[in-house]
Amino acid sequence: MVLVVVGPGVVKTVELSIAFLAPTIYTKATRSFQSIRMPPSMNHDLFVVLALLLTAVVLFIRNKPRMDVVALVMMTALPLTGVIGVQDALAGFADPNIVLIAALFVIGDSLVRTGVAQRLGDWLAAHAGASETRLIPPLMIVVAVIGSIMSSTAVVALFVPVVLRIAQRSGISVRRLMMPLSVAALISGMMTLVATAPNLIVNSELVRRGYEGFQFFSFAPFGIPILACAVGYMLLARRWLSPTMPAAVGASAMRPRLSQWIEEYGLAEREHRLRVADGSPLVGKTLEELDLRSSAGANIIALERNGRFSRRVMQPVATTELRAGDVLFLDLFTSLVDIEEVRRRFDLERLPMSGSYFLDRSQELGMIEVMIPAASKLVGQSVVSARFRSEFDLTAIGLRRGGVPRAGSIRNETLEVGDTLLLIGPWRAIRRLGSHWNTLIALSMPADLDDVVPAPARAPHALAVLGLVVVLMVSGVVPNVIAALIGCLLLGLLRCIDTDAAYRSIHWQTLVLIVGMMPFAVALQKTGGIDIAATALIDTLGTVGIHAMLAGLFALTAVLGLFISNTATAVLMAPVALAVAEELGSSPYPFAMIVALAASAAFMTPVSSPVNTLVVGPGNYTFWDFMRVGVPFAVVAMAVSVVLVPWVLPP
Known part of the structure; x- marks a missing residue:
């Protein structure tokens, strides 16, 4: 047994291996702790x-009750001891850092809602190919960069489906x-001041x-070299992880995907994109006036139009008036319709097609089987x-x-009980179908719905605001x-996030945990515990050198951090x-x-950090997997x- 400092002046008896210390240092440490004399009044x-x-530890x-509940209990109990007052116990709620x-x-949530992080993940998927060696370095770099400006736990939750x-x-x-993925997310906490709590x-x-x-960037000189070491290390250590795939990769694997429906219903050859020219007879006409279904055998699925800051995909209605420059997403009822004839007749410019029935627009347009x-x-209609x-x-x-x-045109098909229809339109309309249960019964929601972000058109706005925040923090013009x-206010003004989503994005458990543990620092300062702990460390390692002292800390x-959260x-x-x-x-x-860097070095067990816990299931990892990869x-x-x-940082 050896007395080990576990908090701000806190001395706790725990069993742990000290094989990394020489026997003489161990003996000296024991004698140092035994020689400590606390003030009688303390x-x-x-x-x-x-x-x-x-x-609390x-x-x-045990994780029972939850950590934030434990913190609340301790914040309540400390004033009852008389060591600190109520103001000291509740001071954390007034801390600007909270x-x-x-x-x-x-x-961070605005980056998720606008699809910024997801687009980076899709870029990785498109450019990495099937090579682990080519994929792992950019994956770790992207995750670390994103994690330097948003919660590492949120980054992992976002990138698990991407991976x-x-x-x-x-x-x-x-x-x-x-x-x-988990290693890079943890290292992201070593990149910037705001990367982690x-x-x-x-x-x-x-x-x-x-x-x-x-x-703001004081941490980067340490985080970047550690990230470089991590990339090289993982290219070697990945060989210690057997390539056995887990039996299942999540519930989404059981659900159909849009690409599957496109193939089953034979939709791939039916998509067309046409831009309305300046002199087109469609300009200024409403869809109700044109009635392209009857006059041209074409159905406008959606249209893309220039907005104030970007182009947006709209769901057309009967009163929608077409403008020059609009891009029409057309579905042809039958292969007998000549698209070239339609193009010439209405002076439309043909645009390249994806060949996958608007799958490249899956952030705006979705499908559902009903x-x-x-x-x-609807029966009989x-x-x-x-x-x-x-x-x-x-x-x-x-x-x-x-x-x-059914092959061919379905426009004149009479609907019967038990018919299954494939519908296409905005995701918000698909989500609303639940209220029409007596008319249509939703059968299958595609797995692609999990990848949809609420405000993809606002990604440029979110990036601009993020850049402004970083500039303000780096320059020090205003407090962080x-x-x-x-x-936050600009993101709300630009509709990158709404008020309800903003409140939901805040991880209140983390905030309560921090606030609830802060009174311990004050209590230990007042009782002399911090001075005792500092003296013990100095007596143990002070004569060995600064590097040994930093290594000990x-x-x-x-x-x-193996036992409690890195925040605590x-x-x-x-x-x-x-001290x-x-x-x-x-x-x-x-x-x-050194304490900040060590708090983010939670690589060793699956319970050291929520970041590790999130990848255990998808990666089918064991406790030993984390030990043999994380400890080294x-x-x-x-x-x-x-x-x-x-x-x-010279001492």
């Missing part, structure tokens, strides 16, 4: 605080890709003690007279009767929290690191930085950090 209060902290390990973290959740799609298309084992917590502790905080129930008012567009904002493009898709709030933080670890370890720096008369920055790289990350930190 003994009782300190032991009470330590007992509460030990209880045990509950964190508001900053909440604002960053909103900004699954890449694996399915390329034939690469998903087990070889999910681990690099532990960075902001450590920075807040610096400011609280009267020091100037870190800059069945006609016995009580439906033809497809045209049913007026699907007017009633449901959808267009019928396929009919299946008796399990067999004000820069983030400005970004890194190892201690990383080991503690940072709350507890940041005051200890700064050590003050005792040594050194600059606080290398000690604060944690040592690599520690070595790189211990070498670079005192060089970039």
Whole structure:
């Protein structure tokens, strides 16, 4: 048994291997802790605080109740001990960093809702091919870059389906890709000040003690080399992960995809894109006036029109008036219709086709299979007279009767009970079909629906706002929290995210966990626990050298992170690191930085971080998989950090 510092002045007895320390250091550490004398007036209060902290850690390990509930319990209990007051216990709610973290959740979610991150994933899928060697480096770099400006957990949740799609298309084992994904997401926390909550917590502790905080890119000189090492390491370590595919990759694998329906209903040759020329007779006419279904045998599925800042896909209605420059998405009822004749007749410019029935527009247009129930008012009507567009904002493009898709035109088919229809239209209209259960019964929602983002046309706006926020943070023109709030307001103004979605995007459990653990730092400061912990570390490693001291802090933080969240670890370890720096008369920055980096080095077990937990199922990983891949790289990350930190930030 050895006494190990686990928080801001907290001393906890835990069993852990100290094989990395020489026997003489171990003996010295034991004697140092035994020689510590706490002030008599502090003994009782300190032991009470330590007992509460030990209880919190045990509950964190058991994960019962939830960590945020445990934090609330501790925040309530500490004032009852008399060690701190109610104001100290609740001070975290007024901390600007808490508001900053909440604002960053909103900004990150806007990147998801506008499809920015997904488009990067699709770019990877299109350019990587079937080579693991070509795929892993750009995958890790993209994930790390995105994670540097949004929650790493959100990045992994976003990229899991992307990686699954890449694996399915390329034939690469998903087990070889999910681990690099989680490692890169964790390293993203080492890139910028706002990349992860532990960075902001450590920075807040610096400011609280009267020091100037870190800059936005202060972490990059360490994160970039560690990411480079991680890329090379994973190209080797992936061979330790057997390529066995999991039995299933999720519920979406059981659902049909749009490409499957396009093939089953024979839609591939029916799509056409035509641009309305300036002199076209269609200009200024409404769809009701034109009636292209009867006059040309063509059905306008959708139209694309220039908006204020970008082009947008619209669902046409009878009163929609066509303009020059509109792009019409046409479906021909029958192969007998001559598209060239239609083009010449209406002075339309033919545009390139994808050959996959508008599959390249799947962010705006979706499909759904529905069945006609016995009580439906549509029974006995033809497809045209049913007026699907007017009633449901959808267009019928396929009919299946008796399990067999009907070939040729379906416009005059009389609908019967049990018929299955394939409808196309905006995803928002597809989602609304549930309210028409007595007319149509939804049979199958395609797996592609999971990939749809709510506001794809707003991606340029989200990127512009993100760029502005980063510039404001880097320049220091306004405080970081004000820069983030400005970004949130602009994102709402530009409709990249709405108010309800913004509130849903905030991970309240994380905020409550941080606020609830902050009082421990104050309590341990008042009871002398932080001074005791700092003295013990200095007596143990102080004579060995600065590199040994930093290595000890890194190892201690990383080991503690095996049992509790990296957020709680940072709350507890940041005051200890700064107290050590003050005792040594050194600059606080290398000690604060080493704790922040170690808090993100949660590579070693599947429960070290939610990032790891998210990839366990899709990657079909075991505890041993994380140990044999994560432990060696944690040592690599520690070595790189211990070498670079005192060089970039002299003690």
